[in-house]
Amino acid sequence: MIELKQVTKKFGDITAVNEVSFSTRRGEIFGLLGPNGAGKTSIIRMIMNIIAPDQGSILFDGKVLRDEDKDRIGYLPEERGLYKKKRVNDLLLYLGRLKGKPDDQIQRNIDYWLDTFDLQDWKKSKIEELSKGMAQKVQFIASVVHDPEIVFFDEPFSGLDPVSTDLLRNAIQEIADQGKTVLFSTHIMEQAEKICSNILLVNKGKELLSGSLNEIKDRFGKRSVTIEFSGDGSFIDGLPEVEKVIRYPRYFEIDLKEEADSNVLLKSLAGRLSIRKFEIASPSLHSIFVSLVKK
Amino acid sequence: MRRKKLFTIARHEFHGITATRTFIIITILGPFLILAVSVIPSLLSSRMDNLQEGSVIGVVGSNPEVSAVLQAAFSDKGVIIEEGSSLEEMKERLLEEKNMQGILEIPENMLEAETFYYYSKTGTDVVISETIKSVLGNYTVSQRMSSAGFEPEEIKQLSSVPDMTVKKLSKSGDEEESQGIFSIMITAISFILLLYMSILLYGQMIGRSIVIEKTSKTVEILLSSARPHEIMFGKIFGIGAAGLLQYLIWISTGLLIVLFLGPQFDISLPASLNAVSLGFLLLFFLMAFSLYAGAYAALGSAAEDEQNLGQLAWPLIMFLVFPMVMMSPIVMNPDSVFSVILSYFPLTSPMVMFTRVLVNMPAVWELLLCFLILIISIILMIYGAARIFRVGILLTGNRHTFREIIKWMRYQ
Secondary structure: OEEEEEEEEEEOOEEEEEEEEEEOOOOOEEEEEOOOOOOHHHHHHHHOOOOOOOEEEEEEOOEEOOHHHHHHEEEEOOOOOOOOOOEHHHHHHHHHHHOOOOHHHHHHHHHHHHHHOOOHHHOOOEHHHOOHHHHHHHHHHHHHOOOOOEEEEEOOOOOOOHHHHHHHHHHHHHHHHOOOEEEEEEOOHHHHHHHOOEEEEEEOOEEEEEEEHHHHHHHHHOOEEEEEEEOOOHHHHHOOOEEEEEEOOOOEEEEEOOOOOHHHHHHHHHOOOEEEEEEEOOOOHHHHHHHHHHO | OOHHHHHHHHHHHHHHHHOOHHHHHHHHHHHHHHHHHHHHHHHHHHOOOOOOOOOEEEEEOOOHHHHHHHHHHHHHHOOEEEEEOOHHHHHHHHHHOOOEEEEEEOOOOHHHOOOOEEEEOOOOOHHHHHHHHHHHHHHHHHHHHHHOOOOHHHHHHHOOOOOOOOEEEOOOOOEEEOOHHHHHHHHHHHHHHHHHHHHHHHHHHHHHHHHHHHHOOOHHHHHOOOOHHHHHHHHHHHHHHHHHHHHHHHHHHHHHHHHHHHHHHOOOOOOOOOHHHHHHHHHHHHHHHHHHHHHHHHHHHHOOOHHHHHHHHHHHHHHHHHHHHOHHHHHHOOOOHHHHHHOOOOOOHHHHHHHHHHHOOOOHHHHHHHHHHHHHHHHHHHHHHHHHHHHHOOOOOOOOOHHHHHHHOOOO
16 A cells, blocks of 8 residues: 655755655554654655655555545644634534545544544534543544545554543554554554554664564564573573573563574573473563664 | 645635634624724814814904904804903913913004914914914905905905816826825725735734644644645635625625715715726735735744744835835825836835826836736745745744745755
């Protein structure tokens, strides 16, 4: 659906986006991850054709992205804002019309989503009368009111309470289940971990990591082992497979050396300690992210 | 440019203005305000003498005959002429009594007097002093002639002063009745006022509407659906249409009032307003509005917030005010180098060229040149505004200098 090829964007001397490439498929939730200032918003703005890339190309369904394609994309910007004096229904109708959809279709979608978020009673209220959480939901609705094929959510959960967060996560899953592509950008890895199937991790405008979440976890997960045991574990530091040991009161977390085999470690431990638990840990995306960004 | 998007934005802006209570109230109150501003001063000035029933003018050194002549001149206004013996006493009364308007001092030998003296509280009540001057002047001259042996009939004939009619010779050589500087000034000033009001009101609205997109962070949503110039033109057309609607309501109400109530109340359109000048008015109005709307759109996209917009806009307002301040030299001397330059400079030409059209129709090539400059300026202004808009709209939270803003126009 959307494909970026070696896209670069500079602002003066600063390279905001440096040769970034990725592609998304139908029905997947794709995470665009990275710390603040990594270049996520610039990438999104280039996909939305708000700014133009200096180099590289952005393809939509295999063809160079045109302005007309924007009508098939929904966008929830990170900088939230709605016209305060407008009424909820009027505003959503206006934003849907801007995408070129007929009124009756937009109205059906508005009603569907207002029901979903339990906002029907606020349909005729002015935006300024809504709570912050409600306004966020309205903004979410604004991004999907024209039934887009691709939706871009930039930090959709920021500032939401846990109940609203769940509600929104379900809504995003629902959109993906309908066969639409969801692009999702955040700096909070726990959220991405819960919903993304594929990710692209960027830092300082450059790609750090990309691929399916499972693959990535496999790749980074094999080198960390958690053990619970009885006995004297002080010899573990000296084992040839071990890179580093982090001691917790109830268990040890062992980082293995590159190319070390966890089975070999298990064998050397089994003879000398009474092991209650031996777990090849799957590191959180958070720790992968932190370790990569720190490098 | 996609017309549908532009139309959707224009409709949204139009609706956003016309559906507000402020718009409805201003539309209804506007004509009354205009009436108040335009008619009341002229009503007041026609009664400029400030004389009320029971006002008193004191006369010192008069005789009953002179007093009677004066009383006759003022009697229709209910003014009482009071003779007094001492000037000092009268002066005291003038300072103390509210209804005392002034004191006339007539020298002892009236027929040989070089001048009379009139004491007033303000020194500016010209209507009274001019009336007295003319009455006493006529009286004195007839008395002198009478003592030289002329009969009353002869006196009347000899002392009558011929009138003078001013005729205007137009460029085509036709003779026309001059409309008079007063009528032209009124028409030109009301036009410039109209333009000034609509630009301040609706130009400012265009600027504000753009700044609000920035401050309320809605611009990214808009940009995800439409191109920058579609947004900008949508705003200009939508807000411009709202302004036009308001003026159409006002002008048609005005015309209806003049047509139906005019004959009863003896109100008529100024002679300088005819089909030709109305056509020019509309043309200049539209062009001036487009030019200033483009300028305001550019300033709106460069401004950080509404306050900053106000600061950036003042040079623009200066250009609007300048022709108004310079109105009398322009009307009195429409072909001077000064007037001609102002009538080509795009920010002042709609106002100044229109004034020239009213006073003395310029040559066709002059009008064409003026229109050409205006049209090119409008195109350049809107092109520049669109480029500034494109860059400025995403830059929030910073104030920018004019030099930076000019630099934006060169960005790719």
